[in-house]
Amino acid sequence: MKYIKTFLLIGFIGAVLGGIALTGIYFYIKPDLPSVAILKDVRLQTPMRIYTHDGKLISQYGVKRRIPVTLQGTPEMLQKAILATEDNRFYDHFGIDPIGITRAFINLVITGEKSQGASTLTQQLARGFFLTREKTFIRKIKEVFIAFHMEAELSKDEIFELYLNKVELGHRSFGFGAAAQVYYGKKLDELTLAQIATLAGLPQAPSVLNPISRPERSVERRRIVLLRMLDEGYITRQQFDEAASAPVTAEKHGAEIELDAPYLADIIYSEMVELYGKEEAETGGYQVYATVSSELQQAAQFAVKQNLHDYDERHGYRGAVARLWPADSKKSAAADADNSPQEECIQPAIYPYWPCTVTEDQLINSLDNVGAFGFVFPVAVTSVAEQTFITRDVMGIERTIEWEGMDWARPFLSDARQGKSPEQASDIVAPGDIVYIREQEGQWRLAQLPQVSGAFVALDPYNGAVQAIVGGYSFYQSQFNRATQAKRQVGSNIKPFIYSAALNNGYTVASIINDAPINEWDEATGVAWRPQNSPAEYDGPIRMRVALGKSKNVVSVRLLRGVGLDNTIEHLTRFGLDKADIHRDETVSLGSSSHAPLEIVRGMAAIANGGFLIEPYFIDRVYNETGEVLWQHNPVVACDDCSAESDTTNDAVMDPEQDIEALLAAELNQTLPAPEKTQEVLAAPRVISAPNAFLVADMMRTAVRANGSWNKKTYWQGTGWRARNILQRTDLSGKTGTTNDSRDAWFSGFSRHLVATTWVGFDDMNRQLGRAAYNNPLAKRNPDRFGWMGNAMVGTESGAMAAQPAWIRFMQVALQDVPEEAMAVPEDIVRVRIDRTSGKLTRRTDHTTLFEYFLRGTEPTVYVLDDEIMDPAEQEDSTPDVEEIF
Structure with a gap:
């Protein structure tokens, strides 16, 4: 009894001193312990994922790969494997396991080494969130206190779920959802027992037990896991034998990228970093949905790459x-x-x-x-x-x-x-x-790897949502995004904006401009300025519609002179072009200024949507890791009153250059379905009037087709005629663009609900696109005589030859199932019959006339006299050459 009393006294004193020591240690380390609020709001460092609008994964950013899972969504066999291996008394203890601690202490006394751990899942989770793996007593004590905190504030299931998502499992995978993807390219519910056991064995030492880096060690660890599952009665002997003898099937898998669109992903990543900061963007688990659809993005990427290969094959093998x-x-x-x-x-x-x-x-x-x-x-x-x-x-x-x-x-x-x-x-x-x-x-x-570069961007003209964007042939070859960063001379792509300025200053679509050479001495430079048409052909007096369709350079210069340089520059800025980039001389009418494709397509959108300047955007919405919407883009929309119906009528748009017989047979009073009513959102600023936008767009329709009648000798081609010939649609508008010495080639065009711009050129601005001679093998495999496929075309590279084929290929996909929808005719637009040559009113109804559109009040009031009428069919030299046509 004496010894018992002494033993109890010593035990009591030891307990009191231990309690005092433990309390002292607690208050000593208390400042380093996480708060209860942090424990309740633990965030997983989940990578940012970027998707197309229709949910295809484009890219993943973040060093730590994590695919969050729920406890309910985790296979029961995996849960049992983890518990059997790491903590089979998890649901019975209070955060620490006394039996495990006793076992580790005895081992320490016997061997003098800290070779065995006694960490529960809760302790491992505490260490993973807040501590390091160093084996020190102070770290272990902190781990115990944090484990107590977690057990007090979180349920067992919540702790287990955090463990499933937090634990490090090698090859930058964190959590079992990510590990299943990294090692096997599977979801958790697709894993075999052998694969489950392999993953369950990783937490002890992921760097040396993983099946990719150390397959032999992985097999040994897998066997241990299976033995513990067998001992706990979770699997049968037959299951054990089959899984233990299964071959190692692991290999490294990346994120399941469904559409590789790195230029788009890079733009969105940069925007997210700007919004949230780099660390938060990469670890906050954001799920970002782009505005582009996978189908259109894929079509744009194919169109650009194929077009550059076509150019390469035309110019020979290096x-x-x-x-x-x-x-x-x-x-x-x-x-x-x-x-x-x-x-x-x-x-x-x-x-x-x-x-x-x-x-x-x-x-x-x-x-x-x-x-x-x-x-x-x-x-x-x-x-x-x-x-x-x-x-x-x-x-x-x-x-x-x-x-x-x-x-x-x-x-x-x-x-x-x-x-x-x-x-x-x-x-x-x-x-x-x-x-x-x-x-x-x-x-x-x-x-061969193309040396020439290209870019492409497509927008919804009514709200600015980017539908597709390509910044070059390969992001992995060059990360420079030519669609947004490359400011290149735009050439004749500027002309629709110039013609819009002319319409704003008293000109009409039927105004007659002299297409004749300009030869003007410049006293400042001592050199004569002689802008030339390309090709250097001149038609004399010509209507504005024909001049734009044929892309007459000297007419563009004369229009600028009529409007005035300052007025023209001011008008160009209405389309979103930076005034600092616009040249303050008459060459601006020929496209000497440099702008990025994204800027040009934005300007073209103002013509397509009836006169509104929209803001291009790439991100539609952002979710957090739990699937809650954090942010939804609210774009400015092309509408005067976003709560009211459009102020335009639905009269069908006619082809003014169509043969008169066919024109008279058409249903002039055809009605079109009204556009869907726009929801109440922010209204985009109106920059040009609806009639102005309509007239420019309609002139651009004649630029992408053949016009007039071959039999009546009124036939002429727009520079982008292949668009109508291949796509077989009448609701397209467009404009080619080629700079001096063919250093840059452009094509911009649109249907009613889609506008796109494409550019081709060398990154070395001194290098010309050159010309291609006839290649018989290519021509034979492109049986259509127009050679629209690109590699069979012949001659000096131009917007129609080098750039337009990419636009056509894209539109073949984008408009495949879209019915034709003509542009609505504004109320202030009237249509009258005019003389084809003079632009004056006429009472004739033959091929010398056509219907033309005018802003009400600007239509001609004078009728053409009989002796002023020129009948092309009676002019011997008016028949176009076959070479010119085809």
């Missing part, structure tokens, strides 16, 4: 990008057969006729150094026959390139000259060449 051995050491198969050096090779070559130094490793390294971009990837030429050659890629896959996939490859001499067409494959490639190939319409083709 040769192999690299060689596996110097040209002078090249050997033929026959030579090697007579005098094979293979016996002297320490490591034999892949093919017997290659130099023995060319090994598998050298081939792989050489191909890796070249890299793959866009549509193209590198291969090595392994053998060459008469009109075929065989290639090998980095994976060892061999492909045969047939003659039809390489016969385009005449030598590139300069941007304006190409060599003779090849006659056999050896004229193009040789064994040991590293070349690019690409697939087109199921056929493998010799290719």
